[in-house]
Amino acid sequence: MDIALVGIGKIAVDQHVPSLKGSSDWDLAATVSRSGTVEGVEAFTSFDEMLEARPEIRVVSLCLPPVPRFDYAAKALAAGRHVMLEKPPGATLAECIALEEMARDKGLSIYATWHSREADKVAPAKAWLADKTLKSLHVTWREDVRRWHPGQDWIFEAGGLGVFDPGINALSIVTEILPDPIHLQSATLSFPENRQAPIAADLAFFHPGGARVTCDFDFRQEGEQTWSMEARCEEGTLLLTNGGGNMYIDGEEQGEHHSGLDGEYPRLYAKMAELVRSGGIDMDLRPLRHAADAFLLGRRSVVEPFEF
Amino acid sequence: MDIALVGIGKIAVDQHVPSLKGSSDWDLAATVSRSGTVEGVEAFTSFDEMLEARPEIRVVSLCLPPVPRFDYAAKALAAGRHVMLEKPPGATLAECIALEEMARDKGLSIYATWHSREADKVAPAKAWLADKTLKSLHVTWREDVRRWHPGQDWIFEAGGLGVFDPGINALSIVTEILPDPIHLQSATLSFPENRQAPIAADLAFFHPGGARVTCDFDFRQEGEQTWSMEARCEEGTLLLTNGGGNMYIDGEEQGEHHSGLDGEYPRLYAKMAELVRSGGIDMDLRPLRHAADAFLLGRRSVVEPFEF
Numbered sequence: 001m002d003i004a005l006v007g008i009g010k011i012a013v014d015q016h017v018p019s020l021k022g023s024s025d026w027d028l029a030a031t032v033s034r035s036g037t038v039e040g041v042e043a044f045t046s047f048d049e050m051l052e053a054r055p056e057i058r059v060v061s062l063c064l065p066p067v068p069r070f071d072y073a074a075k076a077l078a079a080g081r082h083v084m085l086e087k088p089p090g091a092t093l094a095e096c097i098a099l100e101e102m103a104r105d106k107g108l109s110i111y112a113t114w115h116s117r118e119a120d121k122v123a124p125a126k127a128w129l130a131d132k133t134l135k136s137l138h139v140t141w142r143e144d145v146r147r148w149h150p151g152q153d154w155i156f157e158a159g160g161l162g163v164f165d166p167g168i169n170a171l172s173i174v175t176e177i178l179p180d181p182i183h184l185q186s187a188t189l190s191f192p193e194n195r196q197a198p199i200a201a202d203l204a205f206f207h208p209g210g211a212r213v214t215c216d217f218d219f220r221q222e223g224e225q226t227w228s229m230e231a232r233c234e235e236g237t238l239l240l241t242n243g244g245g246n247m248y249i250d251g252e253e254q255g256e257h258h259s260g261l262d263g264e265y266p267r268l269y270a271k272m273a274e275l276v277r278s279g280g281i282d283m284d285l286r287p288l289r290h291a292a293d294a295f296l297l298g299r300r301s302v303v304e305p306f307e308f
Numbered sequence: 309m310d311i312a313l314v315g316i317g318k319i320a321v322d323q324h325v326p327s328l329k330g331s332s333d334w335d336l337a338a339t340v341s342r343s344g345t346v347e348g349v350e351a352f353t354s355f356d357e358m359l360e361a362r363p364e365i366r367v368v369s370l371c372l373p374p375v376p377r378f379d380y381a382a383k384a385l386a387a388g389r390h391v392m393l394e395k396p397p398g399a400t401l402a403e404c405i406a407l408e409e410m411a412r413d414k415g416l417s418i419y420a421t422w423h424s425r426e427a428d429k430v431a432p433a434k435a436w437l438a439d440k441t442l443k444s445l446h447v448t449w450r451e452d453v454r455r456w457h458p459g460q461d462w463i464f465e466a467g468g469l470g471v472f473d474p475g476i477n478a479l480s481i482v483t484e485i486l487p488d489p490i491h492l493q494s495a496t497l498s499f500p501e502n503r504q505a506p507i508a509a510d511l512a513f514f515h516p517g518g519a520r521v522t523c524d525f526d527f528r529q530e531g532e533q534t535w536s537m538e539a540r541c542e543e544g545t546l547l548l549t550n551g552g553g554n555m556y557i558d559g560e561e562q563g564e565h566h567s568g569l570d571g572e573y574p575r576l577y578a579k580m581a582e583l584v585r586s587g588g589i590d591m592d593l594r595p596l597r598h599a600a601d602a603f604l605l606g607r608r609s610v611v612e613p614f615e616f
Binding site: 070091092093094095097098101158159181182183184186187191196206208286289290291292293295296297298299300 | 378399400401402403405406409466467489490491492494495499504514516594597598599600601603604605606607608
């Protein structure tokens with residue numbers, strides 16, 4: 001199937017383009033970007049022009065920042081195209097629900113992707129936890145924003161999510177692997193004095209079984225970077241590291257050792273192909289809802305100014 | 309039907325108790341409160357004791373502040389009671405969804421009430437707008453927090469919603485009367501330097517027909533208090549004043565002139581009786597979702613400290 005990729009920035013170049021090139025489901029048929037291009041692929045600077053010029057492209061994948069994403073998604077659906085959304089699927093919950101309703105009305109597929117859910121050990125972790133009794137789950141998601149989002153000021157603007165931009169990846173894994181629903185009970189969000197989005201967050205969730213579920217998100221982590229979560233159960237301890245790439249049960253590594261995002265984006269595109277073929281919709285908004293709940297309920301603490 | 313009222317504060321005394329006393333559906337059979345009581349009604353200080361001592365009371369109405377509300381609602385559902393929730397239905401979206409799932413699993417009714425939707429002219433306004441072409445809707449919700457929430461510090465704590473405590477009433481009317489879905493596009497939230505919740509907010513929504521939908525919420529309004537919204541349509545202008553109690557079309561008053569909350573709570577309790585009889589659930593979370601979206605997306609502006 002032909003697909004158009006909209007927003008040719010870092011994540012598109014690093015992940016989307018190689019995944020599409022390596023896929024037997026997809027042909028990258030066009031790009032839309034103010035300045036980015038992909039060699040050998042027709043490049044548009046206007047989304048409207050692409051939609052008009054290439055009616056045979058039935059699917060668009062949007063990897064723009066969250067704030068402008070709704071307009072593009074709504075246009076694509078209005079033009080009868082299936083839509084795949086980078087995480088987070090939008091800047092607000094209400095717009096995501098509106099998009100889902102539009103897609104449903106038009107019989108189109110829409111997919112709110114959560115790439116971290118496709119990390120190699122997320123499915124095995126979910127399977128292991130399914131019949132265990134959880135005592136605690138602690139998430140440590142600490143990275144250096146200067147290293148992973150160099151100069152990306154939008155991430156600290158209103159709607160840019162701040163540390164919840166990576167943190168929502170952790171929330172997407174937590175909501176996938178835990179069999180029980182959780183909800184936020186208390187949170188502290190640390191806002192740099194000169195910024196509109198938090199640089200760190202501590203979250204504590206209610207769990208129906210009484211387990212302690214907590215998250216420590218921090219964008220100021222120099223040196224070693226940590227994307228891990230530890231689930232202590234009555235039956236043993238599960239540790240996911242490396243953003244879900246590696247898994248240990250009681251200290252013993254399970255399966256192959258992975259590094260980085262290997263396989264995440266290829267699996268997302270395989271799922272999108274499946275959704276389009278079956279006319280399906282996948283708009284699980286739980287990770288974004290927990291983030292919104294954290295902004296709604298969280299205590300705000302002001303911390304020192306941040307500059308890239 | 310017997311009903312127990314939990315949280316005997318200002319809103320319970322002013323609205324819930326008189327509405328129950330005036331209803332042919334309900335008998336106020338017990339209260340639960342640390343200090344409040346209602347003459348002639350058995351008073352408990354412990355919710356657990358009430359649930360155990362009075363198994364014949366099948367329905368509980370919760371009018372506690374939002375943060376503790378989940379625990380009470382979950383306990384009531386676990387004990388097989390139907391639940392009615394004051395607005396907002398909870399401190400987070402996720403907990404409201406969890407409650408709805410619990411109620412559904414147990415075949416119980418749960419009702420997220422939005423009292424302002426029951427204001428006298430909301431249904432006529434909805435009917436009038438149904439076939440009109442909206443050009444703009446502007447909400448002005450300006451009240452004096454010292455007058456309506458004297459000394460209620462919880463309203464400015466994390467999770468207390470601040471000016472969204474009354475503002476969510478406006479959002480409940482807007483989402484009821486507009487035929488099209490809207491979503492927040494930009495917002496500015498003004499936080500007093502010494503408080504955790506906003507004292508004022510300006511919101512601008514996307515409307516699928518291109519109308520300008522805006523809200524001006526302010527808790528610092530001395531003198532005249534305003535709870536109004538004006539919908540300009542191609543066919544004329546609708547003005548709701550007095551929190552939905554009065555309606556004008558092109559300046560001409562429609563129907564009887566009302567004052568205050570007359571009829572709102574009696575209608576809520578009549579709807580709850582209907583839900584219990586039919587085994588129904590009514591958990592429309594749109595007003596709370598728009599509030600959460602405003603905290604998620606809004607710019608934060610720091611304003612002068614506030615003391616009651």
